[in-house]
Amino acid sequence: MTTKTVLVSGASVAGPSAAYWLHHYGYSVTVVEAAPALRPGGQAVDFRGEQVKLAAAMGLLDDLRAHETALGDQVQLDPAGQPAFTLPSGFTNGELEVLRGDLARILYDHTKDYTEYVFGDRVTSLTETADGVDVTFRHGAPRRFDLVVGADGVHSGVRTAAFGPESRFRTGLGFHVAGFTAPNHLGLDHSGLLYNEPGRGLMIASHRDPATVTVGLFFRGDPDGYGRPDLDRQKDILTDVFAGAGWAVPRLMTAVADAPDLYFDTVSQIKLDSWSRGRVVLLGDAAWCAGPGGSGTGLAMMGAQVLAGELAAAGGDHVTAFARYEQRLRKPARVGQRNGAGSADFLVPATAETLRKRNRMYRRLTGPIGRRVWQYLGNRAANSVKFREYPRSRVNVLP
């Protein structure tokens, strides 16, 4: 008897979640990650409702709680550095919030004993045969797998190899995002500050480590203007874009040069007519990236469970399983993309007038009634895929 094998590309959130659930249903999993090691960094991600049930079923809750950000209020400052409104604790951070880098580490730690992780390599070609997929890698020797999962994010290499160039599927939302860890010069204590000028802005938050803050930078610009810049160019772009900004921005920007974990990307959505081609299937941002506010992390984790569960339910028949997986995830992914589409107007209003309007709207939203509406919308998005256990079976073992 031979266990079926799956290659998963990407070791952030979707990839290790897929490793967990595929192993749970009897598959042997290899994860290939382009970066030389797990990537640290990223902003906070939150769990609510069904997503908490999913994390509990994966045995992650204790570790997640131990890494909780416990973020309090976040104060939005206007261009003069004065408070414009306050996002109260719980407004954006759901039932349980952790940093993306901590989540990736926890998922990796929970799966590494039974998963073959290969760092510093990537898929270069995929050739489907009658009974598998022949895969070549930039560095490693060619191998054959029964199935391939592309969980390698918005710039997915698996998607390019199996579906075609990124330009066919990616739409920029008109702004760019960067994130890094910086010294806590402002003395924040489990609290956050948001600051905007027309066309650019940032959010700073203090989480578990009192010595540091996470910084998220946002700025408007041509969706494709920067291409895929290397690290030095990313730092130059950020320095140029935030030159002359007010408030505490100049001091914060001095930390960019030494940032240990700089993340930089054009904010985009990914849309495809189908998420699978034969034995190759996409998961998470590679398939349905929505942008900020689009439940990307929760949906990637839920999608991993649905994908593996449908494979088990279909007795390993990937054609049936991939179709059912897509049926369950399509609508939630659309809702996420609808929410993400408006993120530029919240995070980085373009003009002084739209900035004032945004601030007025959020003053209302953070009042007692607005807050309930906001919570309802957040919970509805998080609960759009119900957690459902699939029966475990031995069907993934080939005779």
Ligand SMILES: Cc1cc2nc3c(=O)[nH]c(=O)nc-3n(C[C@H](O)[C@H](O)[C@H](O)COP(=O)(O)OP(=O)(O)OC[C@H]3O[C@@H](n4cnc5c(N)ncnc54)[C@H](O)[C@@H]3O)c2cc1C
């Ligand atoms: C370092 C980092 C920081 C982030 N910060 C933020 C943030 O601040 N705000 C936000 O909204 N979202 C951020 N994201 C995106 C967020 O993690 C995802 O939207 C969400 O969690 C869904 O995760 P995913 O696993 O589908 O994709 P991602 O988290 O994007 O992970 C994709 C993984 O695949 C790897 N990869 C890429 N190409 C290849 C390839 N060709 N072969 C093998 N591996 C490849 C990447 O290195 C990465 O580890 C960040 C992602 C990363 C990797």
